[in-house]
Amino acid sequence: MSRPTIAGVARAAGVSVASVSRVLNGLPATEEMTERVRRAVAELGYVPDARARSLKVGRTFQLTLAVADVGNPVYVTMMRAVEEVVSAAGYRLVVTTTGPDVVDEVALVQGMARGYADGLLISPIRVDEDLVKAIRACEVPVVVAGSVPSKAGVDTVRANSPKGMLLAVDHLTYCGRRRIAFLNGPADTVPGAARAKGFAEALRAHDLEPIAVAEAADFTFAAGRRVSGDVLRAKPNAVICANDLLAVGLMHELAAAGLDVPNDVAVVGMDDSELAEQSFPPLTSVNLGSAERGRRAAELLLARIDDNDRTPRRIVVQPSLSIRRSTP
Amino acid sequence: MSRPTIAGVARAAGVSVASVSRVLNGLPATEEMTERVRRAVAELGYVPDARARSLKVGRTFQLTLAVADVGNPVYVTMMRAVEEVVSAAGYRLVVTTTGPDVVDEVALVQGMARGYADGLLISPIRVDEDLVKAIRACEVPVVVAGSVPSKAGVDTVRANSPKGMLLAVDHLTYCGRRRIAFLNGPADTVPGAARAKGFAEALRAHDLEPIAVAEAADFTFAAGRRVSGDVLRAKPNAVICANDLLAVGLMHELAAAGLDVPNDVAVVGMDDSELAEQSFPPLTSVNLGSAERGRRAAELLLARIDDNDRTPRRIVVQPSLSIRRSTP
DNA sequence: TTGTAAGCGTTATCAG
C-alpha cells in the first residue's frame, strides 16, 4: 500500500478532491463536510505532499541558510537567531554548508533557482564579481549577512568591524597595553579585509604602531595555532584576533610558550561566540552582534519575500565588548 | 520576465519539450538536436525546477540530517562525515535542528512524509514509543544514529558507551585515580542512560564505588557548570563527563575552586569533539566514533534508499581514547 | 457550499 493522495481521501470520504483541499486549508465548508474529510484523513493517515503543493502554489515555505563552516561557533549563534525568526513566521529552516570557496557559494546561489526554497540567507566569506552577479540573477530573494557591494542591490546586514576593533584597542590601551599585535584570518576574505582595515584605523586613532600582523590560512583553531609563532616573535603584550577560534588557538600557543594570559599577553577575540565563555581563561571578545545580525537578516528576508519591490536595505549592527578574563 | 520553463526552451529551440528533457538527461539524441537545445538553454538561462522534477520522478535528491543541538560540537564532526558521503552520492544534505524534546522529533519524522527529502538521518536524544512508531510509519527511509529498540526494525549505528566508559576508567585507574565521579547529562535521554549504565559497569569491573554521580539538566556547558558543585563536594580525584561540553563546564568550576587539572582532579570527556582539543588544558576524551558513525549511518541510508527491502542492520562502532592533558 | 477541470513544470510512454 502506497502513500495516500488527496484523491484517495476524497474517495474514502465520498467527496471531491476540491473539498478535501478546502477543508485542509481552512476554507469555508459545512460542519459535516469538515467532519467526513477529517475522518478520512485520519483513517488513511494522509499527509499532503509538499512537492506537489509547492509546485502549484509556487512556494516551498522553506528558507535556506548557507554558512561557510559549521565548525565556527559564530554560526551557531546566528543560526539560532535565524531559526527563531523564520519558524515563528511559519517557515522551515534548512542549513547548508558552502565551504571556503566562492565557486561553491556561486553554485549554491544559482542552485536556488531550482526552487528548493523561497529565500536564501547567505553569509559569504569571499565575494567576487561572479557571486554578485549570481545574487542579482537569483530567482528567489537573497539577503546577505556580511558585506557586498551596494550596486548588488541586495539587502545586507553587516557588522561594524572597525568600530569593534576600536572597542578592543580602547580597552587594551586602557589596560596599559600598547604593544598590540593582530592575528587575522585570510585577508582575501570579506571579514579578513574588514578587520585588517579596522585594526589599522584603530591603532592610528591611538597613535600606535602595529607590533605584528599575521594572517592565518583560514578562520580555524588549527590555522590560528600555526601562525601564532609569527605573532609572538614580536613580543606583543596584547593580541587581537579576528575571531574566537583564532584567539583560542593563540592561547594554546601562549600556554605552550609559558606565557600567562592576561598578565604577559592579553588576548581579545571577535564574535563573542559560545566558545568565548567556554575557553580558558574566558575570552574577552568583541561582540559583533551575530545574533542580532541573524535576526535582522531573517526579518529582511521575510519582508522581501512579502514584497520583492521594496528598496534594498543595508543594516549595520553595532558592536559591543564582552570583557572576560583574557584581558587584565 | 519570469523564469523560463522547459516549454520556453523547447519553443526557442524549435523542438519538443520531450526532446529538451531527453537532452538534459543525457538520453540519445542527434548531434544537432543536442546543440540546439544546449544553445537555447544557455540563451535563456534555463534551470530545471526541482519541485516539478521531484514530483514526477518521486525523488528529491535531498537527505535530511536532524540533530538535537547545533551548539554541540559532536554534531559538527558527525555532520562533516555525513556531508561527505551523501554529496559524493549526488545528494544535497539539509540539516535541521529538533531541540531536546521528543515531540519535536516525532513531528519531524512525520513531516518527512511530506516529501521534503528522500531519507532521514536522525540522532534522537530521547526516544519513546511514539517516536518508534513514527519511524516505522515513515514514508521515507530512516536511519538512526543512536539507540532505538530493535523491534523498530530500522537501521541504526550506535556508539559503545559502556566500552568507552571502561576505556576511561582503565586509564584513570592506571593513572592511580580511584575516587572517580561521574557528571552525566539527563538520565532520561538515550545517551544519558547508556553512559550511566556504562559508568556503573566500568566501576564494578574495577571493584570501585562511585564517589558521586550528578546529572546536568542537559548536555550543555552551562548545565555542566551548574551541577559541578555536586560532583566536587565528594572530593573526587577524577571525574568522567558524559560529553565534552559538560567536561569543559566542569573544568571552569575546578579552576574557580582553585583546583588543578590534572594534578588535583583528572577530567575525561566523551565525544572527542573539536572542543576537546580546543579546551584548556586539552581534554582527554573518549572517542565514540562520531565521524565513523556519521559515515556509516549515511552509507546505510543510501543503501536503504537503493533497496528498501534489505534487512535492517545494527552497527556498533568501537570507541577509543584520545589522551590529552586533562589526565596525568 | 460543493464539484469539475485546468494547470504548475517535469518525465515517461507510445506512436510515428
Added chain:
DNA sequence: CTGATAACGCTTACAA
C-alpha cells in the same frame, strides 16, 4: 530519433 500526451499530487477558478 523525435513529438504529442498523459501522468505526478495539489490548488483554484469557474460552474452548478
